[in-house]
Amino acid sequence: MGGTPVLRCVVRTFGPAVDVVTTETYDPPRPGPGEVSVRMLMASVNPSDLVTISGAYASRTTLPFVPGFEGVGVVEATGPGVRGLAAGQRVLPIGSAGAWQQTKVAEARWCLPVLPHLTDEQAATSYINPLTALLMLRQYVDPGMDGGATGTGVPGAAGAPGVVVNAAASAIGRMAIRMLNRDGVEPVAVVRHPRSREQLAGLRTAAVLCTSDAAVRESLPAVVREAAGGRPPAVVLDAVGGAEGGDLARALAPGGTLVHYGLLSGRPLPPSLATERPDVRIVLFRLRDWVHTADPARLTDALARAQRLVADGTAASAVAHVLPLTDVREALRREAAPGRTGKILLRAD
Numbered sequence: 001m002g003g004t005p006v007l008r009c010v011v012r013t014f015g016p017a018v019d020v021v022t023t024e025t026y027d028p029p030r031p032g033p034g035e036v037s038v039r040m041l042m043a044s045v046n047p048s049d050l051v052t053i054s055g056a057y058a059s060r061t062t063l064p065f066v067p068g069f070e071g072v073g074v075v076e077a078t079g080p081g082v083r084g085l086a087a088g089q090r091v092l093p094i095g096s097a098g099a100w101q102q103t104k105v106a107e108a109r110w111c112l113p114v115l116p117h118l119t120d121e122q123a124a125t126s127y128i129n130p131l132t133a134l135l136m137l138r139q140y141v142d143p144g145m146d147g148g149a150t151g152t153g154v155p156g157a158a159g160a161p162g163v164v165v166n167a168a169a170s171a172i173g174r175m176a177i178r179m180l181n182r183d184g185v186e187p188v189a190v191v192r193h194p195r196s197r198e199q200l201a202g203l204r205t206a207a208v209l210c211t212s213d214a215a216v217r218e219s220l221p222a223v224v225r226e227a228a229g230g231r232p233p234a235v236v237l238d239a240v241g242g243a244e245g246g247d248l249a250r251a252l253a254p255g256g257t258l259v260h261y262g263l264l265s266g267r268p269l270p271p272s273l274a275t276e277r278p279d280v281r282i283v284l285f286r287l288r289d290w291v292h293t294a295d296p297a298r299l300t301d302a303l304a305r306a307q308r309l310v311a312d313g314t315a316a317s318a319v320a321h322v323l324p325l326t327d328v329r330e331a332l333r334r335e336a337a338p339g340r341t342g343k344i345l346l347r348a349d
């Protein structure tokens, strides 16, 4: 054991986050070989945290654990053999849970640099959504139109693919739309509440479709094609799954791609899709898979690019509330409240 007791959130049984996350004090260990001790400053609450706490990934989650896949901190101490990191440096300790605590002991190789001019709030939201949006667009939206935000190819709307973004008012949905806009693409946005239209103000879209409207929900493939100017879309970015994800796959042009990256509906895509539309590609995107297999230099470069997009506003997240770790239950209640307009952040001081 290492020093002064610090606060951490802990999950001892799986369940709804608001019921099972508790706080406690503990003595953090000193960093071992190749490790650093990071004094956390700010962490975000993301759907992936809530899903992990619920037990959906119980087979790869050992109880008890400290939640939080995204947060920023300052290196406090380095263990034996650590090169390239020094006390006082601001870092994002990624690649494992544990951001919802005052001190995270992490492997030095997973502590990535933070652009100096990002605020702590920006830094604490500069990894999961910005990097996912950037990588999905790079990999699955035609690289020929991807020079503006994503950094390769030549930008321009001529010949740009039709793109659909659902859960469009989510933090990542808005980022993806802003990135597409920089590349000259105006996607069809799909939301589930009329109030979400306000959150899309200032973004350029071909149309905003609301699935609370029965006429939209019941004929979604046809409505999407019509909204895209009669041209079936080439790419759908799907964070919802279930019936909605299935209908958006049905709207795709032959050879099109549904990038399935979230399960906000809690339901899988319809199994019949594979036989109904054998001509479309359905890919599952998981940031975790990319991060854990990427070459370290590529990961650092991609994260730096994502952070630049946060700094210039393209991949910025609206922040609804910042609460101290001691109020984690209240933070989780606000996370679950309908009509939330931005991210919930946890302050670790």
Ligand SMILES: NC(=O)c1ccc[n+]([C@@H]2O[C@H](COP(=O)([O-])OP(=O)(O)OC[C@H]3O[C@@H](n4cnc5c(N)ncnc54)[C@H](OP(=O)(O)O)[C@@H]3O)[C@@H](O)[C@H]2O)c1
Residues within 6 Å of the ligand: 046, 047, 048, 128, 129, 132, 166, 167, 168, 169, 170, 171, 172, 173, 191, 192, 193, 196, 239, 240, 261, 262, 263, 264, 265, 285, 286, 287, 288, 338, 339, 340, 342, 343
């Ligand atoms: N695969 C990956 O590697 C990866 C990486 C990043 C994010 N994601 C996924 O991306 C999704 C969005 O993440 P985020 O951080 O941007 O979320 P967020 O903004 O914090 O919250 C999600 C928002 O989506 C809306 N929503 C919830 N259920 C919905 C549904 N059934 N249909 C349509 N909209 C719904 C909610 O708004 P309203 O209640 O106002 O509708 C909610 O505010 C999550 O599923 C997350 O897991 C995946």
